[in-house]
Amino acid sequence: MPDQTATLDISRAIGIIAGWLVAAVLVVGSGEANAQTPQPQTPQSPKPPVEAAPQAVPGFWDPRRRPERPDLSRITVIRFLTETDYPPFNFTGPDGNPAGFNVDLARAICDEIKVTCTIQMRRFETLVDALATNRGDAIIASMAVTPQLRQRVDFSDPYYRAPARFVSRRNAVMPEVRPEYLEGKKVGVIGGTSHEAYLKAMFTDAELHAYPNDDALRQALRRGEVDFIFGDAISLAFWINGTDSAECCAFSGGPFVESRFFGEGIGIAVRKGNDLLRQALNWALFRLWEKGRYTDLWLRYFSVSPF
Numbered sequence: 001m002p003d004q005t006a007t008l009d010i011s012r013a014i015g016i017i018a019g020w021l022v023a024a025v026l027v028v029g030s031g032e033a034n035a036q037t038p039q040p041q042t043p044q045s046p047k048p049p050v051e052a053a054p055q056a057v058p059g060f061w062d063p064r065r066r067p068e069r070p071d072l073s074r075i076t077v078i079r080f081l082t083e084t085d086y087p088p089f090n091f092t093g094p095d096g097n098p099a100g101f102n103v104d105l106a107r108a109i110c111d112e113i114k115v116t117c118t119i120q121m122r123r124f125e126t127l128v129d130a131l132a133t134n135r136g137d138a139i140i141a142s143m144a145v146t147p148q149l150r151q152r153v154d155f156s157d158p159y160y161r162a163p164a165r166f167v168s169r170r171n172a173v174m175p176e177v178r179p180e181y182l183e184g185k186k187v188g189v190i191g192g193t194s195h196e197a198y199l200k201a202m203f204t205d206a207e208l209h210a211y212p213n214d215d216a217l218r219q220a221l222r223r224g225e226v227d228f229i230f231g232d233a234i235s236l237a238f239w240i241n242g243t244d245s246a247e248c249c250a251f252s253g254g255p256f257v258e259s260r261f262f263g264e265g266i267g268i269a270v271r272k273g274n275d276l277l278r279q280a281l282n283w284a285l286f287r288l289w290e291k292g293r294y295t296d297l298w299l300r301y302f303s304v305s306p307f
Helices: 006-012 101-113 124-132 194-202 214-222 233-241 275-290 293-301
Strands: 024-029 054-059 077-083 116-122 138-144 153-155 164-169 186-190 207-211 228-232 249-256 266-271
Touching (some): 077 101, 077 124, 101 138, 101 293, 116 124, 124 153, 153 275, 164 214, 194 207, 266 275
Antiparallel strands (some): 138 266, 153 266, 164 228
């Protein structure tokens, strides 16, 4: 997905909620190649079967605040709009049809509501205009909930967030990262981003090194130029688990989700005033989470959790 304004960049990372529902974390068994990787036994002891580290699955639904079921009989079809190329959230499958986490979630929502579902792929920058001109009913494309976009569209409750995390080399993983722990440490970050702003505000005793892009930032960590890098946890999770990292690195500490820096969350956009569809989406998202279908879908796409 092409870079947008600084506000949309938070949504992309990219883009993971003040005043929103309490974020619950479900822990289910699935492998995560991070600091929790079990250590081998001593040679004198027989090695037990290797157990996968628990996978953290984000949940943004409070079971005490169950949405009311709207009149779903008034909804006969949902025309979803999504973007063309932002894997694993949106991409064109081998059969030429839309695929990805957002696409599968849209289909699950339609299945829960029991309505026909269509999915049209468009360039990210054209999605809001397409919604406004009635070429679709809802946008499910990893779009951030921001004050600027709220002026043009309404949003469902968040269905995931774009947290920030630290990454270190595997031999220097820290289970917890606090500002005092990074005093004098070299921390890499992409210059001009919300991640850099957060470090400057909160990690004032760290030695910050700004880089122009993701590749330069990650290579700096691999070469040992910095002790940590800090950035979008979703893209970093795929780098850690991919071939480009050469298994050099792992997450240190947990996610940072302060909405002032990293946004309110990722929601499904609908036209202003379409309260029936917005309420139906909220009801369906809660039901999918309650039944465990959201968790199953998340684990299918994220082998290394950003959370």
